[in-house]
Amino acid sequence: MGETVCEIRDLRKSFGQNHVLLGIDLELRSGEVTVLMGANGAGKSTLVKVLCGHHRMDGGHMTLAGAPYAPHDAAEAIARGVVTVHQSIDDGVIPDLDVATNLMLDRLTEPGAGLFVRDAKLRARAAEVARGMGLTVDVRRRVADLDIADRQMIAIARAMARAPKVLVLDEPTSSLSAAEAERLFSLIDRLRAQGVAILYISHRMSDIRRLADKIVCMRDGAISGVFAQAPLDYEAAVAAMLGHKMTEVDITPRRGNAPVLECAGLQLQPGRPPIDLTLRECEVVAVTGLLGSGKTRLAEIIYGLRRPAGGTMRLDGAPYAPRDARAAVAAGVFLSPKDRGANAVIPDFDIADNMTLPFLGAFSRLSLLSRARQRDTVGEMVDRIGVVCRSPRDGILTLSGGNQQKVMIGRWLIEPCRVLLLDEPFQGVDIGARRDIGRHIRDTAAGRATIVLVAEIDEAIEIADRIIVLNEGALAGEHVNENIDLGRLVAQVSGPAPMLATETTA
Amino acid sequence: MSSDRILNFAIRFGFLILLAGLVLYFSVFANGFASPRSAVFILQSVAITGILALGVTCTLVVDGFDLSIGSVATSALMLSAYAMVVLELSAGMAILMCLLMGAGVGLVNGLLIVKFKVPDLLATLGMMFLLIGLQRIPTQGNSIATGMALPDGSTAEGSFSPAFLWFGRERLDLVLENLLPVPVVVFLVIAVAIWVFLDFTRHGRLMYAIGSNQKAAALVGAPVSRNKIAAYMISGVMASIGGILLAARLGRGDIASGTNLLLDSVAAALIGFAVLGAARPNAFGTAIGALFVGILLQGLTMMNAPYYTQDFVKGAVLVIALVFTFYLSSRRGAGAG
Structure with a gap:
């Protein structure tokens, strides 16, 4: 076990009356993968956003390598050595540029960087970074032409070019296949061996089993369990996250x-x-x-x-x-597509309009929509599938991912x-x-x-x-x-x- | 928290309060501003721009843009004059031709964008140039008026029919005699119609869905292409109505008229984003946006501001409205997320 790199004590954060983090204590050690588990709405993303300087904390304090740490913005967090790879990959890379430029991008914005870009030198340095990470892509390829896993690796490699003390990975495998994920895991192994403190956020048990040195569970804005002793007790971790014991699903198969x-x-x-x-x-x-x-x-x-x-x-x-x-x-024949953000959610619409979108005809006469009929149907469906919201007229983006998905599936259950x-x-x-x-x-x-x-x-x-x-x-x-x-x-x-x-x- | 609430209130009602304040200010300081005649004058000054702006709102709703509306309006102006003065057709025929032309241009715009995958700005920019050129060809670049010399040496014998001019010049009685000009009535009717269409009908809702996430709308089986083409056709028809009203007001096919229509109507639609914190195109906002500009210009004119400051004032209003829409809404978004 390495030394403590980042220490968080009694961290608090609220948005208006909504208290999201109620006093979080967390330690990240060098050369250790700390897995953060938590249901949607538990406050994981808020914690990450405080760590990477996107939100200011309301109370508590953080130290990084012994010094107080309270980043004003993302640039300060990165400069201090806390680097975050966000869930959506394309936040981390610029698809239209080549791999070399992507890897060296931060260097280009450094003060003292020359006016002209020398491509040959840039490529040589990028290739060096890539080798250090065990990446085999040609640095001259456009990032948009790479597959998702490679793009993810580039995003991480970019982060690593800064030699960070703490690396935060927010659900990095959510769009990777098993083989691609395995490549990511070996990269994480390599970084762990280099002594980086890694905070890994995931829902996937297979990832967690593969990587975790320590599991921290969050529920309702507080830490609900810390599991650090090998062998890690995964079932207890899931129980701490959900607040009730994971029951084995037993299905009696129907013949049809x-x-x-x-x-x-x-x-x-x-x-x-x-x-x-x-x-x-x-x-x-x-x-x-x-x-x-x-x-x-x-x-x-x-x-x-x-x-x-x-x-x-x-x-x-x-x-x-x-x-x-x-x-x-x-x-x-109905289809609820994958990648709901790109393929299903209408971001400008509220829950009711999102849910009734395919069947607006059933809620209108002479094309005039009946809000009352919409409200009744949606209200009933919201109760049935357990969407947590204040009203069906809430904007869809105010919901957590799980609740958004419930709305997207409820959409197709309205009509037989x-x-x-x-x-x-x-x-x-x-x-x-x-x-x-x-x-x-x-x-x-x-x-x-x-x-x-x-x-x-x-x-x-x-x-x-x-x-x-x-x-x-x-x-x-x-x-x-x-x-x-x-x-x-x-x-x-x-x-x-x-x-x-x-x-x-x- | 209270600062959040103030921010939300500012986003929702800031622009309307600004409008009310403006009206109050001019009522006190500009003599004769607070009268029905003055109010009607304002409405009349924004009627044509407003109609075009409502059309462009429909294209903005489907996440498109129509740069050709100004030239569609001037083409309708020239076409109606040509139909009546040179071809000596009836008013009804002239109006029908203009409406069909507007719908046709909208259809071509839509097909260019949907079928030929030309980006909306470029397709409608091309159409704009094409129409500006086309409307000059039949008269060799001259304005159209009764008695003008035609290319073949004869003179144009036809004239604008009284029935056609009625649309631009007639004032209906409402409480006061000869109060309400017909263009204002047309504007109000169209504003209500577009508002009902976009906000309360299934088709309007689908258009908003397409504008917000086209892929998702397509995946629930919404006819995306048809809706987008329909939006451009509505835009084209609205622009041609604007052109007809302009022709009826001028009484001649003035080649130099309507140069400001495009920018003014786009500005009105964009100002509309800020009304009630909608942060998206909406018919009510567009109508208010057009009115806002009209009130400001009328008030300033009555306070003897020179005419050449008008564009500056419009620009300033637009910039402020865009700040309202984008800066304040993004702050709200950041606070909630």
Whole structure:
């Protein structure tokens, strides 16, 4: 264990009457990964924002390397050696510039930097930084052309160019696949060995198991548990975060009734083996697989956003080939897309308008909207799925991530449908909200076929009657969710993909 | 906290209070400002700009922009004059042609933006130049009036019909005799119509959704392209109505008229962002924004401010309104988050 680099004592922060942090005590030691867990609204992001100089603290004090620390702004925090990599990757990089410029950007703004940029020198220094981090990208490539994991690494490498004492990572794996995350983890291992104190914020148990030296749990603006003794007690940590014990989800798989959606010889991409798939009424099917396995493509084909490379679909026995999203919705096929910030949330709208957006027609006569009817329906749905808000007329962005997601899913539960597609419904959602959403999806599953597309196997097991594994656009396995052979499932997810013209047996 | 509350109050009502203060100030210090005639005069001065501004508001709502409205209005001015004076068509025919032209230009703008993926500013800028040029070609760059010489050597025999001029010059009785000019009535009717459309109908709500997050709107099955094209068509039709009213007021196809229409109406729509702290395009705000500029100019004129200070005053109002909208709202956002 290293020495204490950053010490926080009795930190308090309020926004108006809303007391967000009620006296936080926290120590960050060099060469240690401290994982911060907390449900949405627990105050994690506020704590991070105080640390990185975005918010001023109202009370308490912080010390950094023995000296008092109270940054006025982000620049001061960075200058003092506290560097933060934020959740949305593109905050950390400039996509239109090349890797070298991104890595050296902070140097360009330093006082004393020359007027002209010498590219060759810049590249040489950038390449040095990249090597030090174990990065293998060509520094001349444009960041926008890199994949998400590389961009994330660049953001971290940029942060590391400052030789920080404290590195704060805010849910860095939320958009990474397992393989990409593993690259990130080895980078974090390297930084830990260099003696950096790392504060790692995450919901993902797999990340936490892999990285944590110490777990700190937050609930309702206070520390609710600190776990530092090996072996770490993960279950107790989750319990401290949620305030109640994590109950094992036990699902009795339902068989499903009549087939609703039948895919015959569906080819997700040219050159990939065809997929046969039948989705039945009342059943919840989880489709799992890594990033690039074709999950999202499958959803897009069913929702009419893409054409399959081959094969046909039938909905309730009739041929089904939607031209666009509109046609799919009209046929009773709904999709709640992933990345709600980009694909689902209307930031200017309140909860009620966001929730009723697809079905405004049902709330209007001669196109004139009835606010009363909107209010009734939304109020009822808000109660049913447990959205925490003051009123349905609150702006959507005032809600925490988990509550926003509940609104996005509630949107598609207003009207009955034949097929409900949920692409990564648990993305950026705390465990409490995840349970609520999962339970609600299962409770309402009668009368439709439900497809949930998730990358995490845990999430699939939590919600599905049946689990389908995709691997590079091919069907790699199918399991009824009862006494699943996890080893085999994981092998199907991560193993070599079935090839064209090979029999796929589950 | 109380400072938050003051900030919120300032964001919501600051601009309206400023407007009320302005009215009060001019009523006290400018002789004859506080009279129905003066009020109507203000309305008349902003009617045409206001109508164009309401059109541009619709394009702003779908996160677009229409730079061609000024030239659509002047094209309508020239087209109506050409139809009546040179082609000797009836007033109804002339108006119909203008409205169709406005809708057609809006359709082309929309298609350029939606189908050909030309950025909105560039597409409508191109259309603006195209129309400014086009409206001069039939008359070889001359204004249109009865008795003018035509390119083929003959003279134009037609004239503006009284029915057409009624739209620009007639004053209706309301309490006082000959009080309300027709353009003001048209402006008020259109303002209410656009306000109801944007704020209370399903289609208006979809347009706002598209403007706020186009991708999300498309993914719930909203017809994004159709709505965007519709917004540009509304904008084009509004601009042509403005042009018709201008022609009816002038009584001739004046080639040099309407040069200020674009900037004035865009300013009114942007000032509207600040009204009631909306921080987004809205019909009510746009109408208030147009009125604000009108009141300020009328008041200053009555206090003998020279005409050449007008643009400066408009610019100052616009800058203040934008500060209201963006600076104060961002402070509010930072305080809450």
